[in-house]
Each structure stands twice: as structure tokens, then as C-alpha cells.
Amino acid sequence: MTQLKIPATYMRGGTSKGVFFALNDLPADAQTPGEVRDALLLRVIGSPDPYGKHTDGMGGATSSTSKTVILSKSEKADHDVDYLFGQVAIDKPFIDWSGNCGNLTAAVGAFGISNGLVDKSRLPTNGIAQVRIWQVNIQKTIIAHVPMVDGAVRETGDFELDGVTFPAAEVQVDFVDPADGEGDMFPTGNLVDTLDVPGIGSLSVTMINAGIPTIFLNADEIGYQGTELQEAINGDEKALAMFETIRAHGALKMGLIDDIEQAQMRQHTPKVAFVAGPQAYISSSGKAIAQTNIDLLVRALSMGKLHHAMMGTAAVAIGTAAAIPGTLVNLAAGGGERESVIFGHPSGTLKVGAQAHQYNGRWQVNKVSMSRSARVLMEGWVRVPNAIS
Template sequence: MSTHKPQIKVPATYMRGGTSKGVFFRLQDLPEAAQAPGKARDALLLRVIGSPDPYGKQIDGMGGATSSTSKTVILSASTRAGHDVDYLFGQVSIDKAFVDWSGNCGNLSAAVGAFAISGGLVDPARVPRDGVAVVRIWQANIGKTIIAHILMANGEVQETGDFELDGVTFPAAEVQLEFMDPAAEEEGAGGSMFPTGRLVDDLEVPGIGTLKATMINAGIPTIFINADAIGYDGTELQDAINGDAAALAKFETIRAYGALRMGLIEDLSEAATRQHTPKVAFVAQPASYTASSGKQVQAGDIDLLVRALSMGKLHHAMMGTAAVAIGTAAAIPGTLVNLAAGGGQREAVRFGHPSGTLRVGALATQENGEWTVKKAIMSRSARVLMEGWVRVPQE
């Protein structure tokens, strides 16, 4: 008789949201031990995705061996007043045995509304047969509200359409997302949009120097630096940085010291187990370049250039949460993001990233000397790629 147990089957949906992909679960469908946060849940999600993988390929799982495709989502009907669904995001490390729960995924946020409607997590009375369903999402990782506008046709989510998103090969239906109060108090983030109290800081990074930095809590904690201060021009594509071990180590050092200054960690050693947040991004004034698809991006079509790192690598496009940070920082005169975009007050920016361009809007107001942003808005798309059961060996 075999001592090896059969695999378990867990209902799951594989979805693209924005420029990311992830495995989506309803909380009620998870094995009982994984329905609560903890080791059992993390172990299940690691095995689903195929981590930790010393080969860095995630061949034996659903992950795609990049930070954009090593993602998991757990949804449940919301018990919170004024919300339809609770959304919990787990960023799965590729080569290490941990799941980072410290932040949101802005890209996968675009898929949450559709999954919630199809999965019966939204009160049917709130979903029109045709038109736009407004899904009120509670982002449980960071305690924020996201409003998703989901197209409906004949009682079903409309996924197809002609909305094009740079970084995604095929067009789909547009999903408009509103990230409400993106910079309001967040657990463990110092409670302020600018945790140091300044729009621009001198960030001392041993071995690298003193860098001008805008450190902001909006969408996701992000450290913005100027491209030219670290030897870049802002038009770089992934290959220019991801194959350069010294460059990646430099960015990780900047990230760790920035996290310390932002109060996100108390000791530098903690940065290694908090890879998802904060993000590091570098900005520059507009310049023309060829995107990774071969498409030409003209300097006159963008307000600034931004390149961002996620989970230790240059991102192929832009994380949705970092786009919220970009839009928010751009709306506040004097930040490095705002200055790269030409300064002054603005309600939206179109920035260039490795895959093309993205527009994000944010309305900033100053009250008693403190900057506030009521919401950041951007459009994404999402669709179901596959649904059924994911199989997991029993540990």
C-alpha cells in the first residue's frame, strides 16, 4: 500500500489583472486549515505557485517565475459596511519559502471585481444585467477601499473589448479603478503620506552616497529617486538592469535604507523578509525610447519617465500600486516625481515605462499644511484565463 497520499483539489481561477497574473481563491473553498492566516495557508500557496524554487523557474506550479506572475488572491464576501468583497493579496517569493502579505497588488485589483461577481460574492441586487456594476472592494492587506467599475452584458461580466493596455498583448474590456484615500493612515506606515515629514529627503546610503529621495505612502510605500543620480537616464528596459547583479544589489541597498527611514522596518535585516514593500523607482524628464514591444514612445507624448523595481527586479511595465504612488506624488508640487514632470499643480500624468505608457489621475489638496489625496484613478483590464481546480500534493 502506498504511503504517498493523493493530491488535493482546490477550486481556483487563474486570472490576468492589468499586467499581472495570479491564482484566485474564494476563502470558503480553501482547505479548512488554510482558511485562517498562518503557516498552513502560506504552505498551500507556496506549493500552488511552485515555490521555493532554487532554479527560479516555478516549473512545478502555477507561477511564471517573475514577480508579476507569482501572485495569489483570496476573496470573501465583506462583513464591512459599505463594501461588497474583502480582498487579500499574497506576493509569493520565487526562490524563498515566504509569502509577503505587506502590500496590495494594484494590477490584480482590476480582476477582483469580476471574480467577486462571478463567484457570487456580490449581492445580486447590486449587479445590473447590463451596464456598469460598481464593486466596493476592501483591500485587507492595507485597510483601503478600491472601487471597481465592471462592465456587464446579459447578466455576465463583459471581459472582451477594445481597451488597450501597454504591457498586455491583446485588448479587453476597460476596468476603471478608484483607489480611495490612497495615502491615508495605513498600518505600520507611520500614518502620514510623507513619513519623514518632507517632500524630498537626503537619503544616506552607505557605499552609494547621499541621494535626493521622495518617500511616500500612497498606493504602496515607494522610494522615488532621480535616474541620473544613480547613472541611468530613465529609458532603460529590463535587460539593462536585471542582468546586472551589482545594479540589483545597489537598488536593494537603497530600498533597505529607505524602508528604515520610512519607519517600515526597525532593522536593516528585516528588509530581506519584506520584499514586496517598499518599492524603489527612478524618475527622469521625458525622452523618446523604444518600448520592449518595439513600439516607439515619443517624449512629447509623456510627462515623465518612471522605472520601478518589484521583488528585486526591474518591472516589465508598472505595478498598479506604484502607479497610484506616481499619480499622487505628481499631483504634489515639489516632489521628485512632480519636478520630473515639469513641476506645478497637475491632476493627471502620463508616464513612460518599459512596456509603453500609462495615465494615472490624482487630485491633491492641501489642508493645514498637510497634503491629502482623496482618490487616484486609472484604467486596467482583466480576464479569466482558466478555471476549475488547482491540485496540490498533501504535505
């Protein structure tokens, strides 16, 4: 049996990494959505893997590293790159196309420039290139500010990002009009709702569509402090089952699914996160985080497990909710009006800025900004057994 040989780039973006493809480099029958494309990308990553290791693929067997990206020149006016993201399940033959990856967004601009997807007239020889990204999954605009040196993307630098071991060049990412494309920013019309979850109880929640649909809980209502690291939750099957039950019932109340069983086929969205007021803690790297250096604590789950840092899209939701007085996120940060927030996550801290305003009684956020970094790890060809196509 021969193997397909497909041009690909393995990239880190923020605290995630994934396999990047130019659309026209994929086999012809995988250039359109469908079973062939999904089967190909599953095999690239090495899923489904009942061993949970991705030994026979490019995945890293975590939600942060089981990711695929397909890019092309944009068909959208006033945009440079079309960006499609697929979150690959580890132990199931399933790719979730329902949301974005905010971390990998930081790498999209660099890939687009290096692979000729951005018109050269828009690229400075030295300075910052503004790459206009059309996020296909959620139908939203994102601007990546990519540093350039001598006509090429600059990847190395001294910008440090908690959750990433080594410094790199800073890439500012602006999420324009980040309310998710699936409905109102607050799908129930309320900043805080009561969510009745069978077997768990009635919980106060903020449910928001911004960056990615997210359900925010108060840490103390579910028995946590907000300082937890991965091992405190990911090894607790009872806790993971509780979070998945909350996520499923929240998805139903947000109108993202019509039946509770559909949550199993929508693993990437919505996210579940819990918040608490600022407290000192020791991050997963051993770094001491002082109470005075953060506004609040946030812990978020992705694909059924506590994330080692923070998903970029969830950070957009955090920044948006923090800017709107009365949400659980805003209250955990001390309440009132604010244009930025610094939150503590398992790997350290992150600052995210957002400006909120009311228009005809509805909250709107024009832009959410944060800094990430990105780097090419490997480029060449990925090989896939030919029987897939």
C-alpha cells in the first residue's frame, strides 16, 4: 500500500499546536467538506486512538494538540485569508467544526504570509503586517498583527507567554465583533441565569456567545477554589462527568442543541469555565502568582478535560464578559466597568482587553485583543495511507 504525501506545516500558535494545510494542497476529494476530508484529517492526527497516545499520527493526544487548520486565499471582500479549524477527537472518529481555535489564530497570519496567501502589496519589508482573517467556522473577522523583518515573518523574540516554555515574537490578535455567529451575545437575554442540572442542582451561570460559546460558573458553587491545576480535576472521573453534564444542559439552554444527546456530537462547543476572586497560587510551572497581580481566577475545560492554560477563544469570552457589569466574570473581578482584565489560569496569567457598550438595550463588544506568539515547528509533507482517500 502506498502513502499519500501531502504538503503540511506543523505550527505552534499560542498554547496550542496543530497541522496546517493550504486548501489547494489537499487531495482533490478532500478540498470540500465531507467524509473524505474528515477521514483524511483523522488519519493525519492519528485518531481514533483507544490508547489515547496518537502514536501513529501527528496529534499530541490532548485537546491543545489534536488540531487541524485549512487555509486559503480569502473569498471574502477586504480579507486576506480564509481560516477553517477542525478540533479532532482523540478516541472517537469525529472532527468538530463548530468553533474556532483562538490560540492557533496567532499562527494563521504567519502561515498565510509565508505561503503566498497574502498579497505582497500589503506586506511591509520591516514592521507589522496586518493580516485580515476570515474565520470560516464562526463567520467572524480577526486581525493578526504579524512582525516582519527583511520581508519575512519574524518568529523569534523575547515575548513570554505563560503556558509556552520558550519566548518568541509577539503577535497581537484582534477579534472583531466577537459575539459568536450563532445568535445573541447572551442567548437567554440574561447576564446571569439559573441552570437546573439533574443530579447536580441549580447553578448560577453566565452563558455568552463571544469568541466561542461559553458557560461560566462560580467556583465555590461546584466545590472548587479557582486555584486548581490539571491533576486536581482531570484524574477525577466524577468531576469530569459533572462538568460534561453541566455543559450538555447549558448547550441545550443556549439553544446550541435541540436534544441533550446531541452534546456528544458537539464536543468543542460550548466551553465550561469556573471563576473566583483573586487568590495567590502556584502555577503548573512552579511560578508563584500573587493575588495583587490578577483580577480574578479562571479555569476552563476543553474537550472534556481541564485546559493546561487557557483557550484563546475562551479568553475572548472572559474579556468580553469581564467588560459587562453584572456577569459572573465581571463580579469575580470586582464588578464595575473595565476595559481589560488580567486573569490567572493553571499555567500563569493572561491580559485581555475589551470595550463594551449598550446599543438599544443590548450589549455589544467591538473588539477583543490579546497577545500571543507563533512558530513553525516543522514543514514538509505529512504521509497518510492511500486507502483513506
